[in-house]
Amino acid sequence: MNRKLFHDSVAALPSQPGPTPNALKVNARSPSHDSDEMKVTFALGIDDSLRQELESRVANGDVVPVSELNSKYAVPESEIDPLVAYLKSEGFKIDEVSNDRTRVVTHATVKQIENSLQVNMVRVTRDGITYTVAKDAPSLPSDVSTGVHAILGLQPCFHAHKHFRRITPTNRFEPTDPQSNTGEPTSAPNVANSPPYLVSEILAAYNADGLNLTGKGQVIAILIDTFPADTDLQKFWQRNGLSTSINQVTKINVNGATLPPTEGEETLDAQWTSGIAPDAQIRIYASGTLQFADLDRALDRILADVAELPSMRQLSISLGLGETFMQQGIVRSQHQRFLRLAAAGVNVFVSTGDAGSNPDSTGHASDGPLQAEFASSDPCVIGVGGTTLILASDGSVSRETGWPDGGGGKSILFGRPSWQKGDGVPAGTNRLVPDVSVTADPNAGALVILHGKAHQIGGTSWSAPVWTGFCALINEARENAAKPFLPFLNPLIYPLGNTPCFRDIVSGSNGAYSAAEGYDMVTGLGVPDIKALVQALT
Template structure:
């Protein structure tokens, strides 16, 4: 029986055990691992003609009802049924089939996976953690693989990384309070407009203060691996003088697993989305891991929840991985989800990374290949870059330049969308990143309450949730004006002929330099939120 091979669902591993150039150590699998269970996701794609039609509708600004996405733009049942039947005969347990039938989530033992997908499994150690992974390409019988375009989860050692950086605050907080029994840092006497910045200071810097907009009636989604502590959120809101309550935050454990420990990313995301839009509802989707199959499942959960929560029209994602380290199968699977989110009117704000123009596989700057990070490079998301923001003592912007570590450049995975044009956009056919920017430099970073204590955190992980909050303000203004909520934002903002963006004309992220008009350090620039609200509502 002929079989279909899925070469682009895995990364190549050396034939012999030992260390690899990308920091992995490969060892043979022992028989003891045969009974271990693994999750495997089978990603199916809609017909190319339908995909192109949906991409065209997104570029034109259409918002497609979820019911239509799950009917007209779904995988036919006739393609899913044979696959599911085969997997059951091979001992796979079917955990979930997505509403649009583009994803079948399963689990099976390592031995069953080796036999049914005809792969060889090995042990791989990365950063001190050992994984069981496929060494070679999986396959399926040709008569059950129609529509399947990737098999995901076979190499859990490859995953996205977070885009945040933490430093020790020095200006706004005393190192300790001698009167405190715990010795925890406490707020210093007011040193206004000095880092770590408060929410009100950032709102003023981007002309978002005094607009009588709070995100009321809007829902902001956050995709990350774990949940922040309620007590940290409450202390943050109190420190910023916000009336936000914990009842506005909903936590969804997408995969029903034990979640990892709090690191700071989840806290930064939740505090600053809720800070910028304090009356919005916040829904945190915890994937449990940063493996792309788990992130896919979280994106599908967000799509599924849109029918019940139609005001969930902004999503913050502060994760990424350099394009040269991505498998095409994963990229196609995730692009399909970002396309569906954009079609449903959900603006996904993805941070571009904290390693400048040359990120390595861990998200740090390197002398390696020039590249941008996926998924900020996907043409169905808003890629958010970073700046260095310095405020004057009265809260006005003293200086703002492109952040030296902000991600940006040319995609090698995606063609340039038709809307990406205008002053400063260079000639070429590659998708360019970022689209927009906002403050990111951790040296002039954000106040975050983490583990009960004040911290100073930056990175483009700060930029993405700020933009998600701004989007909620714009959607509230549109709703107040009797207009529908925003469609996909990029086609709108690239065509604006107003002062909606403050151009950032200096700063470099390595290879690229900020300049007049669009550039691959700060994109279109930083927002003038008042002007954006006026233009878009």
């Protein structure tokens, strides 16, 4: 029987047990693991002509109803039905088929996976955790694999990384009771406009205060692996003088699995999106893990919910991985989801990373390959880079430079989108990141309440939720002006790069690249003037 091999769904592993150059340790699998169950996702793609048509519509500013995405731009039933029938016959349990039929989620035992996909399974240890993974490329019979372009979940040791940096206690705040040692912050800071910054200080720095915009009527989505604590959110809102209620926050456990403990990223995302847009509804989609198959499932759930929540037009993601460490099958699967979200009018803000121009496989700076991080490099998202923002005592911007650890560069996975042009954009055919920037430096970081204590946190994980909140303010302004919600933002803002809508950042370097006049691969178009941007986009 002829079979289709999926070489780009897995990373190559050595044929013999032992350590590998990318910090893995490979061991043989014992029969005791044969009955362990694994989730496996089969990703299918629409016809290339339909994909190109949809990409053109996004670039032209069209917004496509989810119902049309699930009909015209769906995988035909004739391609998915034989696959599902085959998997069932092999003992796989079908957990979910996405509405557009681009994804089939299954689970099966290790032995069933090995036999049905004709793949060798081994044990791999990474960062002290041992996984069962595929050592070589899986395959499917040719007559059931017509539309399949990737098989995901076979190497759970490879996953995205979070983009927040430096959790440190802060002494900007005094205890409520001078005799107390609880460390609880009071209602007044010791020194205004000094790190860790409050929401009001960041709003003022980007001319987003005094606009009578609060995100009212808007819905913000956050994709991360777990949930923040309600008490931390409430203390953050109290600290910032906000009347936001916990009733505005909805938590969705996408996979219904036991979630990892709260550690900071989810808290930063939720506190700062809701801080910038305090009257918006916040929906936190917890994927359970940072494996790309689980992130895909969460993205599909968000897209499905857009049909019922038409004002959910902004999504914050503070995750990534260097492009050289990505498998092409995973990239194609995720791009299909970002394309559909952009087509539905959801602007996805993705942090560009905290490792400068040379991130390694763990998301840290290195002398390794020059590369951008996926998914910020996807042409259907807004890649958000980072700056170092220093405020004067009166709240004005004393200086703002490119943050040395802010991600940026030339994509090796995606070509230059038609809209990526303008002053400073270098000649070439590669997609460039970032698109925009905002404050990120942890040394001049954000106030975050974590485990009941005040901390100072930074990274482009701060930048992405701030921009997501700004998007909610712009959509509120458009709704107030009787205009439709924003389509995909990038084609609208690149023509505004040399206008008062953006403050150009002209100094700072992230390693290989330096900030300069116009567009650059450290800060993109620059940082926003929200008042001017609202006026231009409404």
